[in-house]
Amino acid sequence: MQLYHSFTNQFHFIVFLGLFSLLLVSCNKKTEEVAPIEIPERLEISPASQSVMIGETVTFTTAFFDNMGNPVASPSDITWESSNLSVASINQDGVASGLSAGQTTIKATYQSVEATALLTVVTSNDEVATVTITPSVSEITLTEMATLGISVKNNLGEEITGKTATWNSGNIELVTVENGEVTAENYGTANVTATVDGIQSSPATIQVIRRGTFTNRGSGTAKLRIENDVLQVVLADDFSTSSSPPDLRIYLSQNNDNVNDAVELANLDSSSGRQIVNVSSEISITDYRYVMxxxxxxGGVYGVADMGE
Known part of the structure; x- marks a missing residue:
């Protein structure tokens, strides 16, 4: 009889371990993951704005980003050109030579991907060589404004004071600008430039975004923005939610308590901190009210941010 009880207890213990193991596997098992959205490849040129004296040279370099937005090695067959060959020439190593006073656009091209930078050629160090807008990137909502400033320098990098800029918006349907004061007109991204003594700045990027604060077991900020013509959901540095539940996902939804008719975007990589997710080009920035x-x-909500109507 004692042997029977011992065998029975061992059997129950083995069954318990098996059920417990199955429960652990179930709680940690994730459902099928969503494939990330691919985006257009892009190039960036550095420096974005540069100056040089007549007869001197300056070298431009490129950074290349793949269709997931990751930096990768720049292709070897990038081609270079100057928009004004009387002002400056550039060879296929990215080395530009100043020929006469003025400003030219330097363009790098890889297949159908292009990037541009500005090169100013001066005759003396008393002239305006570079105009820089600060901040270079601003995020505002439809109810906000941004104030931009300028830094004007000569070829030696010395500040020139007392100059007045002429401001221009590259898309007045999205943002307007007057004396450095930017007003949002619609959602999207527009470039703003400032010109001093005929020398133009590199564009400052103005992003008109939607923004919301997480509630319902979440905290921090979520943003919907358009960058490089791609809609993105951004969980800000201050984002946080519970680390306990498995298989947390990021959604765009019209409901604040369920995902009926919602769009699943990606796995939540971390329960806190910044995360950027690309959204399908078929979705507009105004299509959904909540980031969830x-x-x-x-099932269950672990954070919902109301982006406003």
Missing amino acids: IWCKQF
Whole structure:
């Protein structure tokens, strides 16, 4: 009889371990992941704005980003050109030579991908060589404004004071600008430039975004923005939610308590901190009201940010 009880207890213990193991596997198992959205490849030129004296040279370099937005080695067959060959020439190593006073656009091209920078050629160090807008990137909502400033320098990098800029918006349907004061007109991204003594700045990027604060077991900020013509959901540095539930996903939703008719975007990589997710080009920045963190396996909201109507 004692042997029977011992065998029975061992059997129950083994069954318990098996059920417990299955439970652990179930709680940690994730459902099928969503494929990330690919975006257009892009080039960037550095420096974005440069100056040089007549007869001197300056070298431009490139950075290349793949269709997931990751930096990778720049292709070897990038071609270079100057928009004004009387002002400056450039060879296929990215070395530009100043020929006469003025400003030219330097363009780098790889297949169908292009990037541009500005080169100013001066005759003396008393002239305006570079105009820089600060900040170079501003995010505002439709109810906000941004104030931009300028830094004007000579070829030696010395500040020139007392100059007045002429301001221009590259897309007045999105933002307007007057004396450095930017007003949002619609959602999207527009470039703003400032010109001093005929010398133009590199563009400052103005992003008109939607922004919301997480509630319902989440905290911090979410943003919807358009960058490089791609809609993105951005969980800000201050974002946080519970680290306990498995299989948390990021959604765009019209409801604040479920994911009926919502769009699943990506896995939540971390329960806190910054995360950027690209959104399909078929979705507009105004299509959904909420950014939601949802447990796909078991259901439940672990953060919802109201982006406003």
